[in-house]
Amino acid sequence: MSPSEADSALPAGGGAFLLTQLGTHAAQAFAERIAELDLTPPQAGLLRAVAFGPGRSQQALAQQLGTAPTRLVALVDGLEQRGLLERRRNPGDRRLHAVHLSVAGEAVMADIGRVSRDHDDAVLSALDPAEREQLRALLARVATDRGLTPGVHPGYRTLSAADPGSPSREDRATY
Amino acid sequence: MSPSEADSALPAGGGAFLLTQLGTHAAQAFAERIAELDLTPPQAGLLRAVAFGPGRSQQALAQQLGTAPTRLVALVDGLEQRGLLERRRNPGDRRLHAVHLSVAGEAVMADIGRVSRDHDDAVLSALDPAEREQLRALLARVATDRGLTPGVHPGYRTLSAADPGSPSREDRATY
DNA sequence: TATTGTTATACTCTATAACTATA
DNA sequence: TATAGTTATAGAGTATAACAATA
Numbered sequence: 543m544s545p546s547e548a549d550s551a552l553p554a555g556g557g558a559f560l561l562t563q564l565g566t567h568a569a570q571a572f573a574e575r576i577a578e579l580d581l582t583p584p585q586a587g588l589l590r591a592v593a594f595g596p597g598r599s600q601q602a603l604a605q606q607l608g609t610a611p612t613r614l615v616a617l618v619d620g621l622e623q624r625g626l627l628e629r630r631r632n633p634g635d636r637r638l639h640a641v642h643l644s645v646a647g648e649a650v651m652a653d654i655g656r657v658s659r660d661h662d663d664a665v666l667s668a669l670d671p672a673e674r675e676q677l678r679a680l681l682a683r684v685a686t687d688r689g690l691t692p693g694v695h696p697g698y699r700t701l702s703a704a705d706p707g708s709p710s711r712e713d714r715a716t717y
Numbered sequence: 718m719s720p721s722e723a724d725s726a727l728p729a730g731g732g733a734f735l736l737t738q739l740g741t742h743a744a745q746a747f748a749e750r751i752a753e754l755d756l757t758p759p760q761a762g763l764l765r766a767v768a769f770g771p772g773r774s775q776q777a778l779a780q781q782l783g784t785a786p787t788r789l790v791a792l793v794d795g796l797e798q799r800g801l802l803e804r805r806r807n808p809g810d811r812r813l814h815a816v817h818l819s820v821a822g823e824a825v826m827a828d829i830g831r832v833s834r835d836h837d838d839a840v841l842s843a844l845d846p847a848e849r850e851q852l853r854a855l856l857a858r859v860a861t862d863r864g865l866t867p868g869v870h871p872g873y874r875t876l877s878a879a880d881p882g883s884p885s886r887e888d889r890a891t892y
Numbered sequence: 893t894a895t896t897g898t899t900a901t902a903c904t905c906t907a908t909a910a911c912t913a914t915a
Numbered sequence: 916t917a918t919a920g921t922t923a924t925a926g927a928g929t930a931t932a933a934c935a936a937t938a
Contacts, residue, residue, distance in 0.1 A: 554765055554868035556837035557849055558743050560856040565740010566871045567863055568733050590729055601919060610907065615921060637914045637919045662731035668862030673855060674732055680844065680852045681735040687843030688742055693729035696741045759928095776896065785930065790898060812896040812937050 568665050569697075575657045579650065586654055587695055588617050589643070592627060593651050594693065597640045599632075606691070608699030626650055743840050744872075750832045754825065761829055762870055763792050764818070767802060768826050769868065772815045774807075781866070783874030801825055 573583050591603055600618060604611040618641060621627040626647035632638040643651065666674050690696065748758050766778055775793060779786040793816060796802040801822035807813040818826065841849050865871065
């Protein structure tokens with residue numbers, strides 16, 4: 543392959559590669575920003591899920607996010623110890639833990655909103671408002687077509703769930 | 718936050734979030750595809766880098782990919798054992814290992830090209846050719862603006878290099 | 893002494909499986 | 916017996932630091 547790459551081979555010139563390239567970049571940039579709130583991206587995602595649908599069980603949350611229940615326990619633990627989430631036992635079925643945002647948690651959600659807005663603005667600073675909306679519309683159509691759950695990051699979902707014959711854990715490498 | 722999310726808060730509705738969401742999805746889909754070639758995404762990225770500029774030292778490759786030289790050693794090891802890469806000692810400076818594609822490696826590169834084309838087509842199947850080009854142009858502008866190296870995935874680059882005061886390794890979490 | 897490459901070690905994150913309690 | 920949640924263990928992937936060879 544010669545250095546004049548942009549031929550029909552597109553090992554790295556196509557839209558899909560640009561998507562993964564920019565997506566990883568955006569994820570890293572977002573991680574840097576919410577680190578200022580002492581949060582990791584998975585924690586922010588969980589807070590968002592709880593804010594969107596409060597009072598659900600950990601099983602329900604795990605299923606929506608597409609992650610193993612055991613992983614959710616640790617996430618909830620950390621955020622509960624910091625006073626951002628609360629577990630409330632369901633009197634009817636005492637096995638269930640309804641997960642709620644605390645008052646402090648709601649305040650942090652507001653911070654996350656601000657950070658997300660700033661982040662969005664910085665990442666797309668090359669585009670004017672009309673172009674941003676154009677991009678957003680195109681991406682939304684692709685996301686729908688590919689069956690992505692709105693607001694839920696695929697990083698929670700384990701691959702082997704979708705592909706029974708998956709060879710190993712190597713699939714999920716950073717790429 | 719009420720379930721009527723699409724207000725100005727955009728914790729997950731903006732273009733940047735769609736970008737990370739789709740980018741992660743595309744990366745996972747690509748990982749599944751090249752797994753059929755018994756390759757991981759980092760391996761494919763290295764092969765691509767070598768194909769694009771053959772005969773460079775491991776230091777040069779590490780710098781271009783933005784990864785630690787120690788990580789490159791393991792990657793080259795694996796691909797050399799499979800007969801896809803060759804290390805050739807530089808007679809002038811016997812410290813340097815010039816990395817080249819073997820004949821089998823070039824054949825695999827052709828396979829990677831095919832897989833990438835299929836992958837690109839599948840990910841963007843919701844868009845017609847004109848829309849794909851429109852999307853590609855918008856993404857390319859954003860990528861340039863954000864300083865991304867064409868053809869190089871940011872997953873190689875460690876975060877702390879760009880951000881000296883980074884808090885810990887949690888930044889790089891999947892999100 | 894500086895640089896290329898290598899090896900050894902430790903750490904983070906996540907997944908898998910075994911366990912407890914409620915039903 | 917089945918389900919929600921928890922704990923314990925192991926594995927993959929990467930980074931950091933010490934080391935050997937060549938300049």
